[in-house]
Amino acid sequence: MEHQQLSAANIGISDDIQWLSQFGASASGGVTRLLYTKEWMDAQLAVKKKMEAFGLETAFDDVGNVFGRLNGTESPDEVILTGSHIDTVIDGGKYDGAFGVLAGMLAIRHLHETCGRPKKTLEAVSLCEEEGSRFPITYWGSGNITGAFSLSDAETPKDASGISLREAMRQNGFGAGRYPAPLRTDIKAFLEIHIEQGQTLERSGKDIGIVTGIAGQRRYTVTLDGECNHAGTTSMKWRKDPLAAGSSIIHELMLSAERQPEELRLTCGKMTVEPNMANVIPGRIQFSVDIRHPEEDVLAAFHQKLVSIVENISRSKGVRPVIDEYMRIEPVQMNQTLTRTAAEAAKEQGADPEKIVSGAGHDAQMLGRTFPACMLFVPSRGGISHSPLEFTPAHQLETGVLTLANVLHKLAY
Amino acid sequence: MEHQQLSAANIGISDDIQWLSQFGASASGGVTRLLYTKEWMDAQLAVKKKMEAFGLETAFDDVGNVFGRLNGTESPDEVILTGSHIDTVIDGGKYDGAFGVLAGMLAIRHLHETCGRPKKTLEAVSLCEEEGSRFPITYWGSGNITGAFSLSDAETPKDASGISLREAMRQNGFGAGRYPAPLRTDIKAFLEIHIEQGQTLERSGKDIGIVTGIAGQRRYTVTLDGECNHAGTTSMKWRKDPLAAGSSIIHELMLSAERQPEELRLTCGKMTVEPNMANVIPGRIQFSVDIRHPEEDVLAAFHQKLVSIVENISRSKGVRPVIDEYMRIEPVQMNQTLTRTAAEAAKEQGADPEKIVSGAGHDAQMLGRTFPACMLFVPSRGGISHSPLEFTPAHQLETGVLTLANVLHKLAY
Incomplete structure (x- = not known):
């Protein structure tokens, strides 16, 4: 032709x-x-x-x-x-x-x-x-x-x-x-x-x-259970605030993603807060984590990174974390x-x-x-x-x- | 008596x-x-x-x-x-x-x-x-x-x-x-x-x-407008991710609150994310900030702190912030x-x-x-x-x- x-x-x-x-x-x-x-x-x-x-x-x-x-x-x-x-x-x-x-x-x-x-x-x-x-x-x-x-x-x-x-x-x-x-x-x-x-x-x-x-893709739901409390009367040092913990986790994950190769994509697209009131320290939050990369090794390494960031920050903030990996596509x-x-x-x-x-x-x-x-x-x-x-x-x-x-x-x- | x-x-x-x-x-x-x-x-x-x-x-x-x-x-x-x-x-x-x-x-x-x-x-x-x-x-x-x-x-x-x-x-x-x-x-x-x-x-x-x-109490709604996008195809460096920005803001606010006198109370109790889907970079988030302290000067100083943290992080993350102070009680x-x-x-x-x-x-x-x-x-x-x-x-x-x-x-x- x-x-x-x-x-x-x-x-x-x-x-x-x-x-x-x-x-x-x-x-x-x-x-x-x-x-x-x-x-x-x-x-x-x-x-x-x-x-x-x-x-x-x-x-x-x-x-x-x-x-x-x-x-x-x-x-x-x-x-x-x-x-x-x-x-x-x-x-x-x-x-x-x-x-x-x-x-x-x-x-x-x-x-x-x-x-x-x-x-x-x-x-x-x-x-x-x-x-x-x-x-x-x-x-x-x-x-x-x-x-x-x-x-x-x-x-x-x-x-x-x-x-x-x-x-x-x-x-x-x-x-x-x-x-x-x-x-x-x-x-x-x-x-x-x-x-x-x-x-x-x-x-x-x-x-x-x-x-x-x-x-490849991995998707997770991270649940953080803390302690619901009065926004005015609960000292900062006694709080078990899952939204404060979750914010630090997402902040840390994004910093970590920026240090990875350009092809890595990290997205936290979904978050729910309970009870979701301005004057109440939340009792529980859930957020999604979506990680993508063309190499399985990079995904596996970032998985470990995710687990360690979630566990370390949860420990220091006094909240209980559960990480549910609900999707893995190679x-x-x-x-x-x-x-x-x-x-x-x-x-x-x-x-x-x-x-x-x-x-x-x-x-x-x-x-x-x-x-x-x-x-x-x-x-x-x-x-x-x-x-x-x-x-x-x-x-x-x-x-x-x-x-x-x-x-x-x-x-x- | x-x-x-x-x-x-x-x-x-x-x-x-x-x-x-x-x-x-x-x-x-x-x-x-x-x-x-x-x-x-x-x-x-x-x-x-x-x-x-x-x-x-x-x-x-x-x-x-x-x-x-x-x-x-x-x-x-x-x-x-x-x-x-x-x-x-x-x-x-x-x-x-x-x-x-x-x-x-x-x-x-x-x-x-x-x-x-x-x-x-x-x-x-x-x-x-x-x-x-x-x-x-x-x-x-x-x-x-x-x-x-x-x-x-x-x-x-x-x-x-x-x-x-x-x-x-x-x-x-x-x-x-x-x-x-x-x-x-x-x-x-x-x-x-x-x-x-x-x-x-x-x-x-x-x-x-x-x-x-x-x-005294001050309450705010912080709105961050970014750019809704595909979680898999949008490079990290081109994102305008309001949830990533909001997480860094809350992380920074909490660090700042910990450096304040014990009586300061800072709570982010409410957050909404749009469109709130695991595989979509959010387009907009809103979250509440509740600040309390017995001295007006401390509240006024923390107000400035809030504004500067929100503006600096929003600028670096490419999102547009609006801070609405909807309650002020001395x-x-x-x-x-x-x-x-x-x-x-x-x-x-x-x-x-x-x-x-x-x-x-x-x-x-x-x-x-x-x-x-x-x-x-x-x-x-x-x-x-x-x-x-x-x-x-x-x-x-x-x-x-x-x-x-x-x-x-x-x-x-």
Whole structure:
């Protein structure tokens, strides 16, 4: 394929993003498509239909992932897969996930039209869950492809109204053997393109980011029990004030995080205070700690740091601490051969790609544990995501799709 | 009067506290008597009736304070006033306020029975508001006696259901000129006895506290506006995290408070975080700051300290601070002659009195700005107050009433 052929094309990605955003459109201009709801199923069926219009052979699997396939001429059993997800958070944006699904389909159509049939099989995919907004489970779609999850994991998770994941699947005809089992072994590479959800590209003025790894996450709830008391009559030296202790802990954690490598992210985003009255020394506080880094060793070391800061300060302030680690997701490195190929493709597209560690989770994190995987980022204005305000200009979306097409070309033709 | 006569008496204060607690009794064993409610009015009328049974001449004033008077034989126009309040917080205890009202009545009856008529007039009072639990105004009863408030101040304050203070007064027959105006100029001394609401007496093992001054209070709401963002994708160095800034501010304030004189009390009791999600850097937090000290200079200096800590840390963390001072109550010193008299009386009662600065507000704080005033404290178990768990053993209550009677004797006989 001539590079000029790709760069000259007008892919029309902006129109398709606008088109898909009608499914589950919210009053605020955002989108709400929770897994296995009518809005989500309508969108997934619309994507399937569009794949067919693009000349792809389509199929659901038994969890609800939908694939659009362009068979390879030489090694049809070797699949280069690309896509993302169309489920959203409540009142999310038009770009998160959706862009990657549509970009994959458009890139394959464009390659087909421009370069004919590939040697290896190209598949676009709309994965059936990534956000975990309806059920307390993330990467359900991609996890069933890798074998990290199986249908038996669908019994326990329930949504806010008590409907189980299994029941929600049944309502859409999934999970009953009507479609092929989702587990796959034929995937030779997975490529996902996504808005950055951060400001690295915007600040550096670059159009394409190449993800080298996706950070691991640990999340904790820290509870500090002290002694509720009268604000006026209790001497400072007799207090067991959990908010004073918690403030010192967060202060110390932030100082400690600043001394760590740049990729470390530490967030205390949630705090509750009891009884939460201006003239009463609190009796108990709870706060969240979210730690992310692309290396497991750094996370493990910071875990120890957290424990020692919480314990030392609690002891000196006379409060009783409990640290509950309720989430641990290990980091994943992207495939180095693929990231090199992607960087080349981006340069051919005229973009000077920026290497980025993703602090947010993505389907490529799950698929990348089993298959060679790679991610491309396009800028997102102000780094805003999960909001109706998500926005990426059309020319940057186009550059993204064309870069993705170029990578697919290098892998499949 | 012989001191033996007083110390030998069994005043019966515990029974009367139990009796009064039936008015507005709550399911949890506490008491709820909000100003001008039926529960409060029933209790105030019951107090009036008991004053009459004690041989006192009773009268309401036009805000609802009720007085029980024992006229002096030589200087009837010189009044020694003693009492407290019977309004409570929601689900408060049996002792706060009520003890002082009943102790005053019982002490006067006891003096009358033991020593006959005083030279100066003795008056017991049940003041009509101290807590400010129903309306956003405190010391309404005592403030109308001193002239700090007048009936025209009753138009604005409204309770949670929108009823104005004025309307609530009308519902009970007050504020319409049916009773004498509350303003007084004939008070030569005011004495209030109260549970400590702190642990000073309990820790020192003493039965009587003599209040030397009541701390001034300043209350603030500090708002910090930052930038809400993704916990995983936003570099630590680009964050404008108001919870990180607020934690450093509270940490610094507490360090600063520890370097101040022992009487300083600094409390951050309330905090709200927006949007309050574990994986989102907060956009805004608000927290309360409550500062108390018996000297205005110390409060003014700490105010400056607060402003500079908030501004410096906010600047370095990139958040925008607003400090709203929504309450300022000046400290008041108790009358030194009266505190000496009270200390003498306590020693005669066999108590080794402890000098205490009250960190809590009391009616004596309002009355003490205009008239010579003095307060006695009895211990309160665990320093607990504003709770059904309030408790003071009978023998300590008795010692309190007898000490109060002894002070009244020194002043009026």
